[in-house]
Amino acid sequence: QAVVTQEPSLTVSPGGTVTLTCGSSTGAVTSGHYPYWFQQKPGQAPRTLIYDTSNKHSWTPARFSGSLLGGKAALTLSGAQPEDEAEYYCLLFYTGGLWVFGGGTKLTVL
């Protein structure tokens, strides 16, 4: 099974910009991995922010955006808010129809 890698932790200042990345042990992440990004706060179910690399749900704040960057999927938060402090997970699709989550990035807004 492929391994999906994320930064274990990142810190951003309020109002600042931060980029989280998501890599694959099988090589470059492409649009064919249909990258997803989820936000999870303690005690809550995950919430989908980004699907298919860069598409947003109706509830996704405009300050979040998704892209492909240097062979990885990326989630950029521009103008961080205190409520953005959370764990962020990426999800990639692999041949055989299987999904694999990354280990998560703990984002601190400080």
Add this chain to the structure above:
Amino acid sequence: EVQLVESGGGLVKPGGSLRLSCAVSGITFSNAWMSWVRQAPGKGLEWVGRCRSKTDGGTTDCAAPVNGRFTISRDESKSTLYLQVNSLKTEDTAVYYCTTERTYINGLYAPFGYWGQGILVTVSS
């Protein structure tokens, strides 16, 4: 309003079995692909498996760690997704979430858009 409500969790001994249920409302269940995701205490998310919509064949896929031990099924008449978990191991202890892998809400594509509150399965002797 879309609702996913899991039930059937609890404490079970290693080697035991449970059947988790996920009752779905607010969407056209027959058209939805559904997935199970789990999260061990203090750990990250792990995709467990999916069940395609009946219109797409209703077939299932499971991740390698649970393949052969876990079975996913659905009952269209009850708009309910099931996860039969057998030969449980201590490492299967987790909160299990059901989620809408593929569905449309008011005509809008909303993949992995809706999640249940999760149900705890504890495997311990």
